[in-house]
Amino acid sequence: MSENSHQCVIIGIAGASASGKSLIASTVYKELKEKVGDHQIGVITEDCYYSDQSHLTMDERVKTNYDHPNALDHNLLCDHLQRLIEGKAVEVPQYSYSEHTRLKETTPMTPKKVIILEGILLLTDPRLREIMHASVFMDTPLDICLLRRLQRDVAERGRTMESVLVQYQKTVRPMFMQFIEPSKQYADIIVPRGGKNRIAIDVLKAHIAKLLKS
Numbered sequence: 001m002s003e004n005s006h007q008c009v010i011i012g013i014a015g016a017s018a019s020g021k022s023l024i025a026s027t028v029y030k031e032l033k034e035k036v037g038d039h040q041i042g043v044i045t046e047d048c049y050y051s052d053q054s055h056l057t058m059d060e061r062v063k064t065n066y067d068h069p070n071a072l073d074h075n076l077l078c079d080h081l082q083r084l085i086e087g088k089a090v091e092v093p094q095y096s097y098s099e100h101t102r103l104k105e106t107t108p109m110t111p112k113k114v115i116i117l118e119g120i121l122l123l124t125d126p127r128l129r130e131i132m133h134a135s136v137f138m139d140t141p142l143d144i145c146l147l148r149r150l151q152r153d154v155a156e157r158g159r160t161m162e163s164v165l166v167q168y169q170k171t172v173r174p175m176f177m178q179f180i181e182p183s184k185q186y187a188d189i190i191v192p193r194g195g196k197n198r199i200a201i202d203v204l205k206a207h208i209a210k211l212l213k214s
């Protein structure tokens, strides 16, 4: 890195639930790690910053609208990103989808040259948009997202098929229309088809490499 190069490049990846954000983030992470060094790149998932709900009963937690910006603690996320930019380590919260709240454990994160941020509502927050050096919107068709979410949430997040479908109609789709889809206008790169789009992965890797040098 030259003296003027960015000390910490932050790339945001937004889009609908199950649009492929995690997949593309982990692919770029794995492939860039070899170039910038194992300890110089990290991924932060917005989901880790869902608000703590340990003070609520399980019945109350189930009723939360997890697709509304108010469900997330973006203050803490912004604070953590600012600390990482300043070269300080942070403790990233761990989140349980089955308990609908934070775990007691946290994951330590040291400052990085590259941070890939991924989450549904990232581009709705002007503070996060300001902090990002580039942003991506995963533009996967909603019917494909629903199919993938159904499979993933039943297999990995302790959901029943019925609960996924009820939640989808009640909050996931309406909040996508109200908040997530309109935030697409703020993205620098729109990625069609999902997390395996090879050209999009290569474009992102090349752009990050350029930012690190500029």
Ligand SMILES: Nc1ncnc2c1ncn2[C@@H]1O[C@H](COP(=O)(O)OP(=O)(O)O)[C@@H](O)[C@H]1O
Pocket (backbone or CB within 6 Å): 015, 016, 017, 018, 019, 020, 021, 022, 023, 024, 148, 149, 152, 193, 194, 195, 196, 197
């Ligand atoms: N292009 C793709 N082709 C096939 N499966 C995909 C593709 N993109 C994502 N998936 C799968 O769809 C599911 C949801 O993707 P994920 O990356 O977890 O979405 P998100 O992080 O946006 O919620 C995962 O099981 C993932 O492996």
Ligand SMILES: Nc1ccn([C@@H]2O[C@H](COP(=O)(O)O)[C@@H](O)[C@H]2O)c(=O)n1
Pocket (backbone or CB within 6 Å): 016, 017, 018, 021, 047, 050, 066, 067, 096, 097, 098, 099, 100, 101, 119, 120, 172
């Ligand atoms: N307790 C929770 C918290 C979040 N969700 C859903 O997760 C989705 C966001 O995560 P992705 O990995 O799918 O982007 C979001 O659509 C929430 O509905 C949940 O079901 N329960």
